[in-house]
Amino acid sequence: MMADSGPEEIAVIGNTDLTSAELENNIKNTMVEIEKWTSLLRKMEISVGEAEKRTGKNSVNMQEIYTVYLIETRPVDAVTEGLIPAPDSLWRRYSEFELLRNYLLVTYPFVVVAPLPEKRAEIVWHKLSADNMDPDFVERRRVGLENFLLRLASHPVLCNDKIFYIFLTEEKGWKEMVYETGFQAKADSRLKAMNAAFRVKNPDKRFTELKHYSDELQTVVSQLLRVQARVADRLYGVYKVHGNYGRVFSEWSAIEKEMGDGLQSAGHHMDAYAASVDDILEEEEHYADQLKEYLFYTEALRAVCRKHELTQFELEMAAQDLTSKKQQKEELVTGTVRTFSLKGMTSKLFGQETAEQREAKLQVLEQQIEEGEEAVKEKNTESNEFVKTAWVDIERFKDQKDRDLKEALISYAIMQISRCKKGIQVWTNAKECFNKM
Amino acid sequence: MSRTIDDVVSPTQTNTIPADISGQMLDLDEDDDFEVFSKDSTLADGSMFNASMQTSPGSMVNQCKFEEDEDGDSKDIFITVDNPESHVTAIETFITYRVLTKTTRSEFDNSEYEVRRRYQDFHWLKGKLEEAHSTLIVHPLPEKFVVKGMVERFNGDFIETRRKALHKFLNRIADHPILSCSEDFKVFLSAQAWELTTYKKQGPGFLSRMGETVRAVANSVRGVKNRPEEFTAIQEYVEDFSNKISSLDKVTQRIVKEQKEYLEELKEYGPTYTLWSGSEEELAEQLKGVAGCIERCCQETEEQVGHLSDTLVPVLHEYVLCAETLKAVLRRRDNIQAEFEAKNEALATKKVDRDALKVEIDKLEDRVEWANNALKGDWVRWQRSMRGDLKSAFLSTAEKNVDYYEKCLAVWETFLLSQRTEPSEETDRDNTS
Numbered sequence: 001m002m003a004d005s006g007p008e009e010i011a012v013i014g015n016t017d018l019t020s021a022e023l024e025n026n027i028k029n030t031m032v033e034i035e036k037w038t039s040l041l042r043k044m045e046i047s048v049g050e051a052e053k054r055t056g057k058n059s060v061n062m063q064e065i066y067t068v069y070l071i072e073t074r075p076v077d078a079v080t081e082g083l084i085p086a087p088d089s090l091w092r093r094y095s096e097f098e099l100l101r102n103y104l105l106v107t108y109p110f111v112v113v114a115p116l117p118e119k120r121a122e123i124v125w126h127k128l129s130a131d132n133m134d135p136d137f138v139e140r141r142r143v144g145l146e147n148f149l150l151r152l153a154s155h156p157v158l159c160n161d162k163i164f165y166i167f168l169t170e171e172k173g174w175k176e177m178v179y180e181t182g183f184q185a186k187a188d189s190r191l192k193a194m195n196a197a198f199r200v201k202n203p204d205k206r207f208t209e210l211k212h213y214s215d216e217l218q219t220v221v222s223q224l225l226r227v228q229a230r231v232a233d234r235l236y237g238v239y240k241v242h243g244n245y246g247r248v249f250s251e252w253s254a255i256e257k258e259m260g261d262g263l264q265s266a267g268h269h270m271d272a273y274a275a276s277v278d279d280i281l282e283e284e285e286h287y288a289d290q291l292k293e294y295l296f297y298t299e300a301l302r303a304v305c306r307k308h309e310l311t312q313f314e315l316e317m318a319a320q321d322l323t324s325k326k327q328q329k330e331e332l333v334t335g336t337v338r339t340f341s342l343k344g345m346t347s348k349l350f351g352q353e354t355a356e357q358r359e360a361k362l363q364v365l366e367q368q369i370e371e372g373e374e375a376v377k378e379k380n381t382e383s384n385e386f387v388k389t390a391w392v393d394i395e396r397f398k399d400q401k402d403r404d405l406k407e408a409l410i411s412y413a414i415m416q417i418s419r420c421k422k423g424i425q426v427w428t429n430a431k432e433c434f435n436k437m
Numbered sequence: 438m439s440r441t442i443d444d445v446v447s448p449t450q451t452n453t454i455p456a457d458i459s460g461q462m463l464d465l466d467e468d469d470d471f472e473v474f475s476k477d478s479t480l481a482d483g484s485m486f487n488a489s490m491q492t493s494p495g496s497m498v499n500q501c502k503f504e505e506d507e508d509g510d511s512k513d514i515f516i517t518v519d520n521p522e523s524h525v526t527a528i529e530t531f532i533t534y535r536v537l538t539k540t541t542r543s544e545f546d547n548s549e550y551e552v553r554r555r556y557q558d559f560h561w562l563k564g565k566l567e568e569a570h571s572t573l574i575v576h577p578l579p580e581k582f583v584v585k586g587m588v589e590r591f592n593g594d595f596i597e598t599r600r601k602a603l604h605k606f607l608n609r610i611a612d613h614p615i616l617s618c619s620e621d622f623k624v625f626l627s628a629q630a631w632e633l634t635t636y637k638k639q640g641p642g643f644l645s646r647m648g649e650t651v652r653a654v655a656n657s658v659r660g661v662k663n664r665p666e667e668f669t670a671i672q673e674y675v676e677d678f679s680n681k682i683s684s685l686d687k688v689t690q691r692i693v694k695e696q697k698e699y700l701e702e703l704k705e706y707g708p709t710y711t712l713w714s715g716s717e718e719e720l721a722e723q724l725k726g727v728a729g730c731i732e733r734c735c736q737e738t739e740e741q742v743g744h745l746s747d748t749l750v751p752v753l754h755e756y757v758l759c760a761e762t763l764k765a766v767l768r769r770r771d772n773i774q775a776e777f778e779a780k781n782e783a784l785a786t787k788k789v790d791r792d793a794l795k796v797e798i799d800k801l802e803d804r805v806e807w808a809n810n811a812l813k814g815d816w817v818r819w820q821r822s823m824r825g826d827l828k829s830a831f832l833s834t835a836e837k838n839v840d841y842y843e844k845c846l847a848v849w850e851t852f853l854l855s856q857r858t859e860p861s862e863e864t865d866r867d868n869t870s
């Protein structure tokens with residue numbers, strides 16, 4: 001299955017010195033290729049089935065309870081041939097998902113890697129507890145983890161990764177394999193670089209804009225989710241209080257003759273109305289989860305921008321270094337020092353040098369310049385490569401985001417329509433009961 | 438049966454009962470009463486209707502007629518309460534309301550009256566009616582003071598709510614076959630401000646009112662011994678009804694509160710989509726669309742809450758007050774019976790002037806029968822009003838809620854429609870790439 005699909009190395013797209021038209025054409029071609037790869041991946045069905053609790057000893061040898069998730073995989077062609085074989089399955093806990101993601105972040109820095117669902121429930125809704133063990137939370141996380149895996153599996157680059165494949169197929173020894181790649185060292189230096197403060201002179205404007213966009217997106221979506229949670233909370237209150245009508249109508253109907261029946265049945269509808277809010281909130285939660293995924297995506301976007309800044313910075317440093325070496329050579333050759341104009345200082349700094357000494361220094365510098373030029377060329381290539389591959393993935397991400405969020409908004413409207421229809425039904429029924437009073 | 442109830446209760450009441458007409462009434466056959474004292478305007482000769490008639494025991498027997506008089510066709514007094522105005526004097530500030538009356542009743546000199554009345558005047562009227570008809574059910578007045586919250590007496594909503602309640606109060610009296618014949622009612626509707634002041638000053642003296650109060654207290658302490666079963670049943674019902682209606686009042690107010698809080702949050706929700714749309718290109722239109730939908734739903738929600746506050750809340754509140762009124766009426770009935778029972782017992786034990794006492798006891802017995810009949814009749818009437826009022830209030834609420842959801846549905850469906858037409862552009866783009 002996966003073994004016969006694409007190569008294991010990272011696909012390199014495009015080359016340097018392209019015109020913008022050629023670049024655009026390349027991107028179009030890439031889109032087609034991406035779809036081809038995606039369809040290759042459709043050879044495998046992936047799902048995160050159940051969740052179970054396990055106990056074990058943690059790193060400091062203390063007892064802990066944690067949840068594991070069942071990952072099931074099955075070749076698609078087996079199903080289409082009319083046979084439905086049992087899926088292969090293994091158990092993974094959340095920390096292993098985290099490890100997988102960190103590995104991918106480090107190995108493919110130009111990819112906007114899909115985020116994991118929340119570790120802990122950040123925005124607590126009315127009926128949800130913040131407890132990680134709460135069944136509703138665990139269920140939502142399960143869905144989130146499945147979504148995460150499907151995102152990876154449909155990514156043109158990530159789907160080919162060996163570590164990812166083994167994560168899905170071999171339970172034992174996977175962790176060791178990840179560490180054997182030596183990614184930890186890269187992860188540490190990456191973390192250091194992320195947190196370092198440096199100034200880039202000429203960043204690609206698109207990345208600067210992207211960084212701003214991801215900051216804005218984070219702010220606005222966070223705010224939206226906060227207010228949505230409050231709105232849902234209040235809505236819950238409104239619906240639930242109507243349940244009291246049910247109770248009182250029922251009691252009241254007992255002492256009335258003509259009005260009794262009407263009141264009693266109206267009361268039932270009020271109870272139904274109050275109960276209907278539970279489903280409504282579940283749908284609102286699902287919508288919030290869709291938005292949350294993109295909220296968490298902003299972090300991945302920022303990471304890619306940061307990586308660009310880093311490579312650009314390294315390029316600039318290499319170029320600066322080269323320039324200064326060249327300058328030194330020039331000064332040595334011409335005997336002039338641009339920085340100082342006083343002849344007295346010059347002779348003090350340079351002293352009475354012999355010709356041989358000067359010659360030796362010159363040779364060293366020329367060597368360094370040669371190396372420097374190589375370094376700059378390398379860095380330049382690296383930087384350009386990064387910009388190109390990253391930008392392809394960013395375009396892919398933008399399209400995905402626009403599609404997904406458009407759908408999310410449409411399903412939100414459908415949700416509201418459904419709620420209104422339920423409301424109409426309940427109150428029409430109640431009205432008929434009141435008519436009988 | 439030589440004196441009417443008014444004579445017993447308030448001996449010094451002036452300009453009410455011409456003695457000769459009382460005598461006339463008492464000579465009539467019970468069957469004749471049936472037609473003469475009915476509210477049916479086609480049968481009644483207007484001149485027979487004057488203030489004294491309401492107090493005749495005979496008319497009280499006429500229970501069945503209570504049930505027929507509720508259609509609007511027989512209505513002959515139309516009252517409007519509107520136009521609140523603020524008055525400032527050196528000592529106080531108060532509101533007066535315009536009371537406009539149109540009537541075809543002959544005991545009114547004119548067919549139209551326009552006067553201004555303040556809350557105090559309504560309160561006075563209620564007191565007089567309850568005094569004269571202690572076991573009839575007088576529709577409650579809005580409360581004198583609003584205890585909860587710092588609601589200003591001169592706040593617009595408060596005044597409007599009060600105006601509506603006062604309007605209902607007067608119209609309920611106008612619809613009542615006996616209460617509408619009250620002289621006090623007539624004066625209230627027709628007299629000019631200074632005339633009313635003068636009129637108010639008349640009436641039973643302070644001492645006689647005190648006497649009545651003392652007697653009532655004494656009787657209530659004594660308690661009634663042989664309360665007829667039906668009144669016990671009514672009392673039990675009133676207890677339960679009072680509890681239920683108070684609960685409904687509280688639940689409804691809670692719903693209003695929750696709905697208002699929901700609205701507050703909703704008002705902040707739409708703008709978050711608008712804010713987001715500023716950062717997006719492809720999605721901007723949709724986000725703005727969603728923001729627009731939420732805003733329109735806010736407007737509908739505001740209207741719905743308003744309707745609840747204007748329609749259901751006041752009615753439930755009125756009936757909470759009604760329950761208290763009913764309890765008071767039942768108490769007063771009990772007191773009347775208790776007084777009779779006390780005197781009756783005294784007959785057996787005390788060494789007093791037995792003849793004089795016997796006379797008094799007969800009067801009290803009549804009074805009891807009269808009170809019971811009055812209450813029984815009015816009870817049926819009240820139940821019908823109650824059913825009608827509450828049914829209509831709940832119906833109106835349900836209708837408004839259906840309307841609310843229908844409007845919100847339309848808002849979201851319009852949005853959805855606008856979205857569904859766009860995807861066709863998307864699929865074309867995908868196909869060509």
